Amino acid sequence: MKIWTLLLLRISLGWLLVIWGADKVFNVEHGMAVANKFYFGFLAAESALQIAGILQVLLGLLVVFGAMRRWAYPLQLLLNGASLLAVAQSVIDPWGWVFSGSNALFYPSLIIMAASLLLIAFRDEDRLAVDNISR
Template sequence: MQQISLLLLRISLGWLLVIWGADKVFNVEHGMAVANKFYFGFLAAESALQGAGVLQMLVGLAVVVGFARRWVYPLQVLFNSASLLAVAKSVLDPWGWVFSGSNALFYPSLIIFAASLLLIAFRAEDRWVLERA
């Protein structure tokens, strides 16, 4: 059960990065809107956004297959912590009682961040990975 759980966690978290990265590459207008709204315009240039999207997809694919985990897991935590910080008011106040513009749908950013840390914590126990093949 542990191996199945770690595999599902790795696939779902990695694929989330692939989806987010692909959005930056193939739906540039949406990526720009997200960068401007949540990330203070960081990477809000088409080429920078698309480059970041490609990197994010590569990291996501490496997470999915369990390749170079010592390097890609911390990068995954970095990506997910940036997302968590961007929607922090929605995590702290999901119903908008204190912060206007909060959205309960962003609360899972905290769960995604915690799951990313779990992959690092249980890296040695995860045996169904490419780098062990």
């Protein structure tokens, strides 16, 4: 059961990166709005955002397949950590009782971060990852 759970977790987290990256590439206006609202305008230039999106898609695919995990998982953790920090007020106060503008829909960012840590913690037990199959 553990190998299938790790597979599902790896695929779902990696595919989330693919979706976020593709959004930057194909829906540039939305990506710019997100960059400006949550990331202080970081990468809020069309070409920079699209390059970042392509890199994010590639990282997501590495995670999906379990390739280069010693590098891909920490990079995933970094991106998911940045997302968590960007919406931290919604995680701390999801219903906006203290912070105005909070949104309960951002609370799963904490779960995504925890899942990213779990992938790292159980990396050696993921027998279905591409870079672990031959072991």
